[in-house]
Amino acid sequence: MTLLNVVALTCEYRKNPLGIDIKRPRISWKIESDRRGTMQKAYQLQVTANDRDFTTTTWDTGVIQSDESIHIEYGGPELKPRTRYFYRVKIWDNFDRVSEWSETAWWETGLLTSDEWKAEWITPDPDGIDPLSEPAFLLRKEFTLKTGMTSARIYGTGVGLYELYLNGERVGDELLAPGWTSYHKRLQYQTYDVTEQLQNGSNAIGVMLADGWYKGNLVREDNRNIYGDRRAAFFQLHVTYSDGTEEVIVTDNTWKASTGPILFSEIYHGETYDARLEKEGWTLPNFNDQGWIGTIVQVMPITQMVSQENVPTRVTEVLKPIDTFVTPAGDTILDMGQNMVGRIRLKVKAPVGTRIVLKHAEVIDKDGNIYFGNLKFAKQTVEYITKGEGIEIYAPHFTFQGFRYVKVQGYPGQENGLPLENFIGEVIHSDMERTGEFECSDPLVNRLQQNIVWGQRGNFLDVPTDCPQRSERLGWTADAQVFIPTALFNYNGGPFFTKWLRDLKADQLPDGNVPFVIPNVEGGKGSAAWGDAATIIPWTIYQTYGDKRVLAEQFDSMKAWVEYIRRQGKNEYLWNTGFHFGDWLALDAKENSFVGATARDFIATVFYAHSTRILRDAAEVLGKSGEVKEYSFLLDKIIEQFNLEFVSPSGRLVSPTQTAHVIALMFDMVDGKAKERTAYELNQLLIQNDYHLNTGFVGTPYISLALTKGGYHETAVKLLMKDDFPSWLYQVKKGATTVWEHWDSIKQDGSFWSDQMNSFNHYAYGSIGNWMYRVVAGIDMDTAVPAYKKIKIQPNFAGISFTQAKAAFESMYGRILSSWNLTNETVEIEVEIPVNTTAEILLPKANLADVLEGNKPLVSGDIHSYLEIKEGVRLTVGSGFYHFRYRNESGLRPSFTEDTPIIDFLDYMEAVAVLEKFAPGITKPPAIFSTKARSLKELAELQEVNLTVDKVKAIIGELKTLALEAVLVE
Numbered sequence: 001m002t003l004l005n006v007v008a009l010t011c012e013y014r015k016n017p018l019g020i021d022i023k024r025p026r027i028s029w030k031i032e033s034d035r036r037g038t039m040q041k042a043y044q045l046q047v048t049a050n051d052r053d054f055t056t057t058t059w060d061t062g063v064i065q066s067d068e069s070i071h072i073e074y075g076g077p078e079l080k081p082r083t084r085y086f087y088r089v090k091i092w093d094n095f096d097r098v099s100e101w102s103e104t105a106w107w108e109t110g111l112l113t114s115d116e117w118k119a120e121w122i123t124p125d126p127d128g129i130d131p132l133s134e135p136a137f138l139l140r141k142e143f144t145l146k147t148g149m150t151s152a153r154i155y156g157t158g159v160g161l162y163e164l165y166l167n168g169e170r171v172g173d174e175l176l177a178p179g180w181t182s183y184h185k186r187l188q189y190q191t192y193d194v195t196e197q198l199q200n201g202s203n204a205i206g207v208m209l210a211d212g213w214y215k216g217n218l219v220r221e222d223n224r225n226i227y228g229d230r231r232a233a234f235f236q237l238h239v240t241y242s243d244g245t246e247e248v249i250v251t252d253n254t255w256k257a258s259t260g261p262i263l264f265s266e267i268y269h270g271e272t273y274d275a276r277l278e279k280e281g282w283t284l285p286n287f288n289d290q291g292w293i294g295t296i297v298q299v300m301p302i303t304q305m306v307s308q309e310n311v312p313t314r315v316t317e318v319l320k321p322i323d324t325f326v327t328p329a330g331d332t333i334l335d336m337g338q339n340m341v342g343r344i345r346l347k348v349k350a351p352v353g354t355r356i357v358l359k360h361a362e363v364i365d366k367d368g369n370i371y372f373g374n375l376k377f378a379k380q381t382v383e384y385i386t387k388g389e390g391i392e393i394y395a396p397h398f399t400f401q402g403f404r405y406v407k408v409q410g411y412p413g414q415e416n417g418l419p420l421e422n423f424i425g426e427v428i429h430s431d432m433e434r435t436g437e438f439e440c441s442d443p444l445v446n447r448l449q450q451n452i453v454w455g456q457r458g459n460f461l462d463v464p465t466d467c468p469q470r471s472e473r474l475g476w477t478a479d480a481q482v483f484i485p486t487a488l489f490n491y492n493g494g495p496f497f498t499k500w501l502r503d504l505k506a507d508q509l510p511d512g513n514v515p516f517v518i519p520n521v522e523g524g525k526g527s528a529a530w531g532d533a534a535t536i537i538p539w540t541i542y543q544t545y546g547d548k549r550v551l552a553e554q555f556d557s558m559k560a561w562v563e564y565i566r567r568q569g570k571n572e573y574l575w576n577t578g579f580h581f582g583d584w585l586a587l588d589a590k591e592n593s594f595v596g597a598t599a600r601d602f603i604a605t606v607f608y609a610h611s612t613r614i615l616r617d618a619a620e621v622l623g624k625s626g627e628v629k630e631y632s633f634l635l636d637k638i639i640e641q642f643n644l645e646f647v648s649p650s651g652r653l654v655s656p657t658q659t660a661h662v663i664a665l666m667f668d669m670v671d672g673k674a675k676e677r678t679a680y681e682l683n684q685l686l687i688q689n690d691y692h693l694n695t696g697f698v699g700t701p702y703i704s705l706a707l708t709k710g711g712y713h714e715t716a717v718k719l720l721m722k723d724d725f726p727s728w729l730y731q732v733k734k735g736a737t738t739v740w741e742h743w744d745s746i747k748q749d750g751s752f753w754s755d756q757m758n759s760f761n762h763y764a765y766g767s768i769g770n771w772m773y774r775v776v777a778g779i780d781m782d783t784a785v786p787a788y789k790k791i792k793i794q795p796n797f798a799g800i801s802f803t804q805a806k807a808a809f810e811s812m813y814g815r816i817l818s819s820w821n822l823t824n825e826t827v828e829i830e831v832e833i834p835v836n837t838t839a840e841i842l843l844p845k846a847n848l849a850d851v852l853e854g855n856k857p858l859v860s861g862d863i864h865s866y867l868e869i870k871e872g873v874r875l876t877v878g879s880g881f882y883h884f885r886y887r888n889e890s891g892l893r894p895s896f897t898e899d900t901p902i903i904d905f906l907d908y909m910e911a912v913a914v915l916e917k918f919a920p921g922i923t924k925p926p927a928i929f930s931t932k933a934r935s936l937k938e939l940a941e942l943q944e945v946n947l948t949v950d951k952v953k954a955i956i957g958e959l960k961t962l963a964l965e966a967v968l969v970e
């Protein structure tokens with residue numbers, strides 16, 4: 001029996017999306033096959049709005065000869081609103097096989113035009129409740145339904161944030177709805193299937209409304225009501241009966257309003273909840289709302305309603321606290337063990353009126369006290385006042401905190417220790433599909449990878465933010481653009497960035513300039529490497545997912561940005577005017593400055609070229625030949641002028657910094673001899689600095705890539721492996737569980753960088769993740785064909801001091817795996833290539849005759865396209881799983897020193913045993929150190945053993961013998 005299945009059907013990146021308003025949704029699928037080298041030859045896609053059996057179809061493509069299996073655009077008759085469309089796919093492959101029909105999937109349309117909205121915006125009567133008052137509003141309405149209901153949907157939204165209830169239960173599990181967009185220009189509505197939550201006869205609906213981003217405190221201390229000063233709700237319930245009739249219930253001035261238990265709730269500051277003020281049963285029918293006031297209809301300044309574009313924000317994981325302790329200052333602290341973003345859910349039994357206060361912070365200072373300094377004016381405080389009736393459970397509704405530690409006050413009996421089991425941490429972020437993993441045999445590098453992922457989780461909360469804890473939390477453009485290549489490995493960011501880019505476009509200024517933050521609530525604009533998010537982000541989405549529509553949608557915005565820059569320079573081809581953040585937070589900045597030493601016009605002109613190149617390439621993809629010509633010409637001119645202005649005739653850069661060299665190489669600003677020299681000088685700069693970087697936001701994202709590209713890969717590896725200041729692993733060794741804003745957020749003496757701007761959860765420097773996936777593990781693509789349709793697998797272990805690395809990435813076509821494992825004797829490489837793609841694989845330093853694939857000589861197997869080249873063996877393969885094994889040539893063997901990870905010798909316990917032999921008298925039980933020591937030197941330090949050079953040599957000799965024996969036994 002053969003296997004050929006069409007699986008994982010998605011529509012607009014999502015499985016069975018409810019309530020979308022896209023006129024021509026795009027369908028993608030993946031294929032499973034039991035044969036290597038499977039390609040799709042043809043497909044058939046059927047869509048029906050009528051019945052799941054497809055007895056009649058709305059659209060049937062017939063058999064299409066094509067290998068396209070992603071983003072197939074619906075091409076049938078115009079879609080009807082509020083309609084579920086079922087679809088299924090069948091494919092033919094290159095082995096003349098045909099699959100069965102896939103399982104049926106669906107999408108459902110929402111409201112497609114503005115005249116379908118019957119609801120009115122309502123808010124409590126201002127004569128009854130002051131619209132500017134702090135407590136969250138409750139809005140309610142009762143209604144009666146006939147029998148015979150078959151389905152029901154709610155479409156709706158609110159400003160600032162809402163939670164929806166029906167008959168005593170919450171509707172949906174999304175948090176912080178409707179999310180954050182440039183509200184006046186675009187407001188998202190959500191769709192809920194509430195068929196199961198309604199009943200014949202009496203029903204009640206309730207909405208809770210809080211300030212959120214719309215009108216809460218944002219950016220500056222005195223800054224409120226940015227988008228408006230009234231909270232309001234806008235909902236529409238459609239009920240369908242078996243006889244085909246329909247009933248619509250909407251928000252209007254028959255709804256009643258009140259305040260309730262939430263006395264205060266804001267993004268930065270937390271929430272105050274007085275359980276004594278709960279309105280028991282307010283979302284149930286027959287609730288007595290006599291004392292409630294009326295509502296009024298209000299006109300809202302909103303131009304466009306759009307259906308939910310991003311994936312919802314949800315609780316995605318629950319953490320248990322790992323510890324509780326009392327600080328020298330006398331505070332009782334809960335330690336979550338991880339710098340997380342979300343909220344605490346607590347359980348308590350206490351007399352009525354007990355006030356429990358939770359204050360959230362990221363770090364403990366060097367004296368052991370909890371540190372709130374870096375939060376600036378964000379209060380991050382949650383207060384709960386008990387009603388005193390049995391066990392009470394509470395988590396705040398309309399806020400989130402960035403924290404690892406919580407100072408707890410007022411919890412009953414806390415003097416005798418906090419009961420850890422009564423607290424959990426709920427991790428909250430945009431619920432994107434996890435698509436990537438990177439792992440290696442070095443525990444510190446693994447921790448770095450985890451920190452990067454945690455940084456992404458904490459800062460992908462509906463918009464890509466710089467930080468999640470202090471009074472900022474804004475959609476900083478540069479942070480997003482430098483991190484996006486890494487982000488898209490870890491998680492699927494298609495819907496997330498599609499939404500954010502639309503806000504970028506909406507908030508872009510008429511002259512093409514781009515605000516510093518999106519949505520634009522801050523006011524600043526311009527700056528090289530910040531505004532370039534306008535070109536870099538759509539291009540990265542296109543490359544990763546093959547999403548042409550994003551490019552088409554954003555093209556005018558991309559072009560406007562480049563044209564904006566073009567008008568800035570004193571010379572059309574240089575960008576040498578205006579404000580720039582420069583190489584933000586680089587260590588070569590002057591004392592008390594945030595701006596690194598690299599000349600700002602140098603950086604600006606490089607990004608001018610980079611954006612122009614992207615624009616040219618996008619024009620090419622979209623078939624805009626006029627623009628291709630225009631921007632090719634412009635790009636050549638910029639590069640020419642750049643070389644005149646910033647590169648000496650003998651190829652020396654005028655800005656002698658690491659970052660200048662990095663970006664000149666990375667963005668192909670120099671060529672020939674100048675390129676060689678730039679790479680050489682960059683390497684020299686690092687050698688002079690004992691392999692430490694001093695780059696900031698502009699240089700750091702590319703330093704490793706530029707070194708590898710320039711032929712100095714081993715230097716890039718050395719940078720990664722450094723664990724003293726400044727380096728990525730320095731942070732890890734200082735106990736970081738997320739990535740910091742500054743290289744020295746915690747300084748070597750344990751003190752902190754200034755209170756003014758010090759986030760412990762900032763993803764910009766996490767941008768090294770891209771290089772770890774792409775270069776170290778070796779999952780890359782041929783950029784001429786997007787979406788990893790042509791994969792490049794290039795494992796890269798040259799100079800690396802760990803012995804294993806593995807990365808997997810769930811591409812639009814399916815899972816890609818590249819994994820290598822090095823012993824003294826052998827190199828093992830595992831590769832997985834999804835159906836309907838091909839891959840070029842490089843087996844570094846392999847001799848063709850020596851390579852086994854699946855335990856058989858490669859040359860006699862079923863891979864026919866291989867070539868011995870200088871770098872090793874290069875193969876071209878189709879889909880399937882491959883296992884290669886070949887002799888580890890001496891050049892690749894890890895050399896053993898006292899810094900070599902223990903794991904390279906053998907296992908930890910054996911290393912301890914050897915150490916004991918040479919240093920008798922060790923009394924400490926070794927097991928307690930097992931998670932801490934990674935090298936022989938560290939192990940010796942932990943055991944307080946004094947190692948002389950001779951002893952080290954002897955120990956290493958012993959370990960090597962053991963390691964070799966182990967290999968032989970194997």
Ligand code: RAM
Binds near residue numbers: 476477479581762
């Ligand atoms: C601070 C943050 C942010 C950066 C701006 C320029 O707000 O460091 O990440 O982009 O400055």
